[in-house]
Amino acid sequence: MGSPAAEHAAALAEEMSDAHFGDARLSKRQTKLVQKLAQAPDKSFPSLLSDSELEAAYRFFGNDAVTPAAILAPHVRATLARMEAEPVVLAIHDTTTLSFRSDGQRQGLGRLRSSGQTFFAHFTLAVSGDGTRRPLGVLDLSTHVRDDGTTDNEHDRWGEQVERVAVLGAAPHDVVHVMDREGDDYGLFAQLLSAGHRFVIRLAHNRLVEADALGAEAKLEQALAHVQAVAVREVELSPRPAGNRSPQQKRLHPPRAGRLAKLALGSTRVTLRRPRSQPRELPATLSLRVVRVWEIEPPPGEAPVEWVLLTSEPVESVEQLTQLVDWYRARWMVEELFKALKTGCAYEKRQIEDLHGLRNVLALFAPIAWQLLLLRSEARRAPEQPATAVLTPTQLEVLRVFARKPLPENATARDAFLAIAGLGGHLRRNGEPGWQTLGRGYEQLLTLVQGWSAAREVGKI
Numbered sequence: 001m002g003s004p005a006a007e008h009a010a011a012l013a014e015e016m017s018d019a020h021f022g023d024a025r026l027s028k029r030q031t032k033l034v035q036k037l038a039q040a041p042d043k044s045f046p047s048l049l050s051d052s053e054l055e056a057a058y059r060f061f062g063n064d065a066v067t068p069a070a071i072l073a074p075h076v077r078a079t080l081a082r083m084e085a086e087p088v089v090l091a092i093h094d095t096t097t098l099s100f101r102s103d104g105q106r107q108g109l110g111r112l113r114s115s116g117q118t119f120f121a122h123f124t125l126a127v128s129g130d131g132t133r134r135p136l137g138v139l140d141l142s143t144h145v146r147d148d149g150t151t152d153n154e155h156d157r158w159g160e161q162v163e164r165v166a167v168l169g170a171a172p173h174d175v176v177h178v179m180d181r182e183g184d185d186y187g188l189f190a191q192l193l194s195a196g197h198r199f200v201i202r203l204a205h206n207r208l209v210e211a212d213a214l215g216a217e218a219k220l221e222q223a224l225a226h227v228q229a230v231a232v233r234e235v236e237l238s239p240r241p242a243g244n245r246s247p248q249q250k251r252l253h254p255p256r257a258g259r260l261a262k263l264a265l266g267s268t269r270v271t272l273r274r275p276r277s278q279p280r281e282l283p284a285t286l287s288l289r290v291v292r293v294w295e296i297e298p299p300p301g302e303a304p305v306e307w308v309l310l311t312s313e314p315v316e317s318v319e320q321l322t323q324l325v326d327w328y329r330a331r332w333m334v335e336e337l338f339k340a341l342k343t344g345c346a347y348e349k350r351q352i353e354d355l356h357g358l359r360n361v362l363a364l365f366a367p368i369a370w371q372l373l374l375l376r377s378e379a380r381r382a383p384e385q386p387a388t389a390v391l392t393p394t395q396l397e398v399l400r401v402f403a404r405k406p407l408p409e410n411a412t413a414r415d416a417f418l419a420i421a422g423l424g425g426h427l428r429r430n431g432e433p434g435w436q437t438l439g440r441g442y443e444q445l446l447t448l449v450q451g452w453s454a455a456r457e458v459g460k461i
Helices: 004-009 024-039 051-062 068-083 154-167 186-195 220-225 247-252 318-329 332-344 355-381 393-402 413-423 435-457
Strands: 089-100 117-128 135-144 175-179 198-202 208-211 216-219 231-237 259-273 285-296 306-311
Touching (some): 024 051, 024 355, 024 435, 051 355, 068 117, 068 355, 089 154, 089 355, 117 154, 117 332, 117 355, 135 154, 154 175, 186 198, 186 285, 198 318, 208 220, 216 220, 220 285, 231 318, 285 318, 355 413, 355 435, 393 413, 393 435
Parallel strands (some): 089 175, 175 198
Antiparallel strands (some): 089 117, 208 216, 208 259, 231 259, 259 285, 285 306
16 A cells, blocks of 8 residues: 555546546546646636537536546545555544525526525545544545425435445444534444444434433433543634524534633443334444533633533543544544535536536545645644655645745745645735635646646756
8 A cells, every 4th residue: 555655646636547437538538637627626617628628528527427436436445545554544424515506407406595506415534543633535425415395314324424434445443433413313323333333423412321420310411410520631622703604503513713722521431222213123222432521611701612422432541531532623624625625626616507417526526625635734734744745746846946935945844835825825924825725826836737747748847
């Protein structure tokens, strides 16, 4: 398998070139599209492609032989290879809503509403579990549409995606599945335990339990009230603006200012009772460990942070407890992937007229969004590591020539990150670059690399 450094040495287009559609011409078309789109992830197709290329792209996305799974497969294989170097990998699951403005009915997206049409994409992102939170790639992607305003059993999809990840061949003991409150489902817990999967899931429901802390049956909140803090940590909480979010999103994740929070950590073992609404073929009880994380002395007017995490993992030491909480905190990486997809790649602005095409475009942009996420997260995580950890030798060579500010001889990942953002118009006095600026800068760099390589081939460099 390739080492972590080898991941950065390979171009994304090369990683995506090994697609199998049963037609070599389609595989070549995918490679050409990735090369073009990765150069300018936030640009529209018409502004990026010639008339003939645009027509070929639309034919590709609309071809019945082209599917999201086939498009994503080469990237998934490369992700699995990157996972082999990691002792523990976090498989982070989450769903995002993809919205398209009301500029006409798009086939397959359901009823047209005033806010446009939507469909939902469920991602599984592989992230290193060693504390670095290094994004390793997208493991799975599924989509669904709600047409009649009702919801079917979302948890079935979460469980199905876990099993698809397992079928890929990653060792179950090396993968920990991480989910937010949408994963709180008794049937899903039973499925994960039965299959031997490791997991950390944030709970949403005040369930009926038997708890070690009480020695009797009670509601979960009662059991957690008796949990003693065995560790205290300071954690930086990012700001959460109200923004353009649904009432449900604001209820689940209220707006807040950024702050340094002091969090207490404790745990207890509980036995969950099967809810009456669940099928009787499920186990009557499940014995699991619950971790409580709560904020001590929150600022006036701010709601205290509290997480209740259900896990298959042993919690027999402070080290295990803090590691488990850190695994859950890595969940925000998938939210950053969604931002890279929606802002850095401008996915929701794509003018594709049916669901089949939109799904295929989504699968093509998912690895590009991961590449942007990797670049930014590595520059933030280890800013002093060499720039060669996030760029190929040719990319670094070109960046040295075209960067607004000369790069130091021993350029770091942080230097490279800011230089790329500078190509996209970022000014350092304006703070950290956003996804759109980073996407523009990355576009500029890849365009310059393409010209540089062409000139080298004809002996002009």
